[in-house]
Amino acid sequence: MMLQDAFQSHISFCLRSGFFPEEDSLKSGFLLEEVWRNRQATLLAFAGKLQHDAPEVYEKTGFATSLSAFRELSGPQRREFTEYPPFRIWLNRAIRPQSCAAQNYPPNTDLASRLAGFGRLLESFGQCRRNTHALRIGRRSVEVARFDIDPLIREAVPPSYDFPDEAKQQKMSAGSIYTLQFFFQVVTVALQRICVGWPAAYRDFPRFVRMIIHLPDAEFRSCSADRYSGVILLSSIDESLLDLEESLIHEFGHQILYNVMELDPLIVDAAKRTFRLPWSGQVRDLYGYFHAFYIYILLVRYLERSEESRRRDERRCLRRIAEIMSGLRVALPDLQANGSFTPRGRILFTALEQQIHELEIRHGDSSKRKVKACRKQACSREELAAE
Amino acid sequence: MSPKPPWPPEPPPLPEPSAAGADLGIRTWVETVRKTLASSGEVRASHSGERPSRESAAQSAPFQPQTLFEALLGVKSIEIDHEVVISDFLQDKHFRLNGTAAFIWRMVLRTASFEEIVKEFARTFRLPREKGEEVTAAFLLDMIDKGLVVRTTH
Numbered sequence: 001m002m003l004q005d006a007f008q009s010h011i012s013f014c015l016r017s018g019f020f021p022e023e024d025s026l027k028s029g030f031l032l033e034e035v036w037r038n039r040q041a042t043l044l045a046f047a048g049k050l051q052h053d054a055p056e057v058y059e060k061t062g063f064a065t066s067l068s069a070f071r072e073l074s075g076p077q078r079r080e081f082t083e084y085p086p087f088r089i090w091l092n093r094a095i096r097p098q099s100c101a102a103q104n105y106p107p108n109t110d111l112a113s114r115l116a117g118f119g120r121l122l123e124s125f126g127q128c129r130r131n132t133h134a135l136r137i138g139r140r141s142v143e144v145a146r147f148d149i150d151p152l153i154r155e156a157v158p159p160s161y162d163f164p165d166e167a168k169q170q171k172m173s174a175g176s177i178y179t180l181q182f183f184f185q186v187v188t189v190a191l192q193r194i195c196v197g198w199p200a201a202y203r204d205f206p207r208f209v210r211m212i213i214h215l216p217d218a219e220f221r222s223c224s225a226d227r228y229s230g231v232i233l234l235s236s237i238d239e240s241l242l243d244l245e246e247s248l249i250h251e252f253g254h255q256i257l258y259n260v261m262e263l264d265p266l267i268v269d270a271a272k273r274t275f276r277l278p279w280s281g282q283v284r285d286l287y288g289y290f291h292a293f294y295i296y297i298l299l300v301r302y303l304e305r306s307e308e309s310r311r312r313d314e315r316r317c318l319r320r321i322a323e324i325m326s327g328l329r330v331a332l333p334d335l336q337a338n339g340s341f342t343p344r345g346r347i348l349f350t351a352l353e354q355q356i357h358e359l360e361i362r363h364g365d366s367s368k369r370k371v372k373a374c375r376k377q378a379c380s381r382e383e384l385a386a387e
Numbered sequence: 388m389s390p391k392p393p394w395p396p397e398p399p400p401l402p403e404p405s406a407a408g409a410d411l412g413i414r415t416w417v418e419t420v421r422k423t424l425a426s427s428g429e430v431r432a433s434h435s436g437e438r439p440s441r442e443s444a445a446q447s448a449p450f451q452p453q454t455l456f457e458a459l460l461g462v463k464s465i466e467i468d469h470e471v472v473i474s475d476f477l478q479d480k481h482f483r484l485n486g487t488a489a490f491i492w493r494m495v496l497r498t499a500s501f502e503e504i505v506k507e508f509a510r511t512f513r514l515p516r517e518k519g520e521e522v523t524a525a526f527l528l529d530m531i532d533k534g535l536v537v538r539t540t541h
Contacts, residue, residue: 038483041472044465045481048474052463075468 011263015344018351019256020298021200028204028256032083035259039082039091043070046095050115061115066122084125085210085230086150090117092227093152117152124150133180135188140206144187146173146180146214153211156228161218176216178236183214187234190244197305201249208255209248222247229258242306242313246320249302253295266290266345275334278327286340290349293331296324297355304362321363328356450524452502455539456495462535464492475535482533487512491526495536501527 011034014027021028047067051058058064070078081087094114134141147169154163164172173179195202210230218235221243232251238244260266270287277284277292284292300321307317332353341349458464461477469486471493484492490511494504501523509519530536 037470040467041470041481041483044467044472045474048463048465048472048481049476049479052474052476071467 012344012347015260015348016351018294018297018348018355019260020301020355021198021204023200025200025203025207028207031256031259031263032207035262036079036082038262039088040078042095043067043082043091046091057112057115061112062119063115066119069119069122081122081125083210083230084121085228086124086152087121088230089152089156089228090114090121094118121152133184135184135191135206135212137191137206138203142206142209143211144180144184144214145211146183146216149211149213153213153228153231157213157231157233160220160223160225161215161233164217172217178216180214183234183236186241186244187212187248190241190248193241193306193310194245194248194302197245197309198302201252201302204256205248205252208259209252222251224251224254224258226258226261229255240316242316245302245306246299249299250295253298254291257291257294260348264342264344266342266348267340268342269340272340273338278330279324286338289331290335290345293328293335294348294352296328296331297352297359300324300328300359300363301355325359325363328359332356450501450527450538452500454501455498456501456504456527456536457498457539458495459535459537464496473535475533478534480533482535487522488526491523492530495527495530498539 011031014030017027019027019031047058047063050063070081073081094111133145134143147163157163163169191202191205194205208230209232211232213231213233214236215233216236218233218237220233220235221237222235223233224231232248232255234244234247234251238247257266267287267290270290271285274283274285275289276282277289279292279296303317303321303324307314307321310317335349336353459475459477462473462475464471464473466489469489471484471489473482473484473492475481491504491508494507499507504527505516505520505523508514508523509516512519514522527536531538
């Protein structure tokens with residue numbers, strides 16, 4: 001019997017174009033719809049299993065009551081809750097085997113406290129929606145914070161970053177001229193510039209990034225991980241608005257892939273081999289290499305829009321595009337040679353290969369020539385100024 | 388008013404295994420079992436466990452009009468919005484059904500016959516009977532193959 005599985009076809013259809021922000025939001029809308037419904041189904045399946053295997057724990061921890069409260073929320077509220085980063089962390093931890101092996105239910109206090117924590121999350125979710133420190137983008141908002149974050153995020157972030165103790169936090173806040181309010185304003189401007197350069201990316205940004213944590217003392221420019229997806233970490237290292245825009249787009253790209261990978265891993269046996277990233281020289285497994293590959297294509301697509309929309313940044317954009325393109329040329333054969341993609345991963349990779357061919361046409365030799373021309377122009381401007 | 392059947396835009400089908408059922412840690416899946424009404428594209432069974440009491444898909448087609456279906460012991464379902472989450476506690480696997488599939492599932496829970504399911508399905512989704520029969524049979528075969536549904540005579 002032949003029958004079309006709509007989910008498989010839709011997701012493959014979306015992957016075929018590379019899953020980049022587009023004018024219509026159909027693809028990202030479909031992706032996020034699938035992801036939240038899967039999370040909701042996972043929660044209900046988990047609850048069902050718990051009720052079946054350990055009815056006492058299910059009732060006594062208050063989980064049953066909280067689950068009823070969740071089910072009573074409206075559809076949009078439930079969706080928002082499943083996209084709330086602390087909930088994602090909670091869900092992933094709740095369904096971990098060591099927490100959930102049926103035999104261990106009664107004595108497993110860790111599980112009992114986690115279950116009780118579900119109610120707390122529902123409450124904190126309500127408070128979060130009233131948070132005033134949030135960037136408003138359309139009807140959505142992105143929370144901006146520094147150290148005042150949910151304990152689950154605080155637990156999940158290391159080793160990306162180790163949050164300082166309270167005394168050090170206060171010292172840092174008092175001694176820093178780079179206040180959270182100032183950071184908030186800078187990010188607002190950077191996002192406005194993204195809106196001008198790539199409106200579709202601006203529109204999709206808050207659908208994937210739910211929280212920005214500013215860490216002034218972090219040693220990286222930006223960071224994220226799938227264990228705390230929906231949250232991005234930014235430091236104070238970015239020297240210009242364009243750098244910050246790049247960091248925002250970079251982390252936004254990671255978030256898109258984390259969501260895609262909730263539906264399909266794209267890569268199997270990722271840890272089998274390691275690679276040196278041609279852009280930064282850092283060593284990553286195939287998973288990291290593929291993420292970087294996708295994100296640098298996304299970045300070129302952003303930078304070429306910035307170059308067109310802002311003459312002042314033209315030279316820097318072209319130089320950056322040339323740098324990224326040279327890395328992509330190295331990465332392409334590395335990834336072509338590996339056979340570790342899932343069928344859907346292969347579809348996405350093929351779409352990305354096509355993107356590179358298109359970028360080569362636009363930025364291959366011409367980008368090198370443009371960079372040279374820009375340098376020449378700059379020199380002659382300097383000469384004129386000197387005269 | 389009857390709901391309109393969901394049609395996918397136009398993507399050509401791809402023969403690929405469903406990897407959406409990633410191991411979520413409790414040796415559990417939440418797999419998207421979406422069924423729509425367009426033809427072509429293979430539904431791959433991703434069920435790997437075997438239970439002697441269960442039918443294999445190869446044995447079960449075609450269905451007679453009076454064939455009855457029921458959910459197997461240990462299989463429970465929960466409804467949310469228009470969807471259904473099915474839990475098979477014996478296999479420790481969980482599935483997510485979209486609205487169309489959920490419609491058939493609800494009829495299975497009422498131990499409806501194949502004829503009743505096809506008739507009701509085709510009427511609700513305004514389909515020609517043949518199409519309704521094709522879709523219903525494919526879904527039931529898939530459910531039997533996944534060890535969630537069994538044919539019964541009473």
